[in-house]
Amino acid sequence: MNALIDTFDLALCDLDGVAFHGSDPIESANRGIAAARAAGLPFLFVTNNAMRTPDQVAAHLSRLGVPTEAKDVMTSAMAAALLCAKRYERGTLCLVVGGDGLREALEAEDMRLTGSAADRPRVVVQGLARDVGWAELSEAVLAINAGADHIATNLDSTLPTERGFEIGNGSLVAAVVNATGVTPTSTGKPQPEIFHTSAAAAGAKAPVVIGDRLDTDIAGGVAAGMPSIHVLTGVSDAAAIVRAAPHERPTYLLTDLEALTEPYEDAQVVAPGRARCGQAHAAVIDGALCVGEDDQVLAEDVAVDVATYRALVAAAWDAADSGHAVRPVRFEVTR
Template sequence: MPLAERYDLALVDLDGVAYRGHEPIEGAAVGLGGARARGMRVVFVTNNASREPESVAGQLSGLGIPTEPAEVMTAAQAAARLLADRLEPGSSVLVVGGAGLVTAVRAAGFVVVTSADEAPDAVVQGFAPEVGWAQLAEAAYAVERGAWYVASNLDLSLPTARGMAPGNGSLVGAVRAATGVTPDSAGKPSPAMYHMAVERAGAHDVLVVGDRLDTDLAGARAGGFAGLHVLTGVSSARDDVLAQPGERPHYIGADLRTLLEPHPEPTPAADGWWVCREAAARVVDGVLELDGPRAGADEALDVVRAACAAAWDAADRGAPLDASAVPELVVPVTTEG
């Protein structure tokens, strides 16, 4: 059956899934609107800590995806909860980031400071376009003096309309290089935000949807949730084939319209082949062999699914797979409709 009918809640990433920068991603509004019409609830779970849920909900609504602030879970909220696990209310926290992180930290009962000279109990760092050397330096001074260091996430890159840009993990790297201290991270791949969202929604059958294997899908595996990888952001179909067990998706789709479709399961066949409808794949002497039509999106996806089944089976059996022999697996983009 379609995923929107199989699962009652989708935990959907934002950057690279619903939008790219300020631009909508093809099929996002259609896919999410159709999923909601079939009874699936949606909560957007993002490693971006720069904005408040109200701002995120407003952007999504403007892109044709009606969203309430309560349907947005940010890494800023997860970071604030992580702080609350150790610090007493009223503790001082040096915030390096945007308005969303400041709001979440204050809402958790902490005093926000801006200077290491105020002797903060903790430093929390999240991405914001305005973060620069002065804020990073204050964070380094405070961490060097013993403040607990927390990051909203460790994503090295961030998809934008113009391409890949440095993410929070890259900015955290500057403070880490200066201090030698690695922060505790509240964001994905930790499943903490997923569990918070599920607790809020009261759901039972949960599907995590994301574009990055090392954060979204790794978090799904860590939290015990089914994961859908959409090929609209950072990780590629080739990355799926080469994925480590802890990052493997349960489903693969071109974009969010895949929520409205059933997903065929590859099955083993003779001579080591794995078959998915008209597509087939196997690993022979470390080389991935592919067979089947790839002209359309559905046919190309079936090749990817069969390739993943064959490659993962070989890897789990201890059979070597030559990564250099795994081609780029292009899935054509279909127009809205």
């Protein structure tokens, strides 16, 4: 039985909910990342946030106990700039709607920048900045209607902040799309572009995506054709994993990043709607999640060990794929 760190040559790791919680560290993540790096697995932190520069992201991680350099960060702004470099010649004129992170990323790829549709830009590149308003969005619409391409750093409709959900880049992109009818190319998660770009930039042959959200990180990993690791330190909980649709299913299930360096035992489906992981058994019987060799119905809010969790998920996915309903149960997972 191998540890996951022995299987991969690059971790494409999400930030919030995986490496930290906003402005608070996740202690198990700090230990796990340090141990995985020491064992030879490099980390590239991949974020949809186009407002922060790689230097700012690296400084934030370092401050929270994950020593990181700017080269270990890939933002959706950088992915958009790399896409421009792939599609267009050096010196191509880009109309930028966004902030310094996006401008710096495009200039680093030798793109020329403008803020005016009158300059006849080849492409509009749109990322979030708090001061983007009607004037910038109108320039974007004028340029796209005159034939410019439209690239968005990401399509997140909301931006989680301490105050709640504020307006995200996807909502401002939607305003432009509403006026042009042109669907943009988006480079952020869950589109696969950012993962392909990241792996190529790092020269990785066996990358793995690590994330806490099924609808962005894991869906992006699946779309990119890459294996993925889900951790329970963020948004999507164990009950959400049990219910996950095929395009949002992680390959590996961990409680937290500290488990990266431990031997990984995979669950096996042993009969329809029935699975085991090591000594742990799980089944779906008449729509109910059951655990143990005697098929005890899983009660609400109980805690199971990680092997039972993996067996439960394998049994539930197998049952769901055969058209059987699986009743949702909220439960905890212990290491």
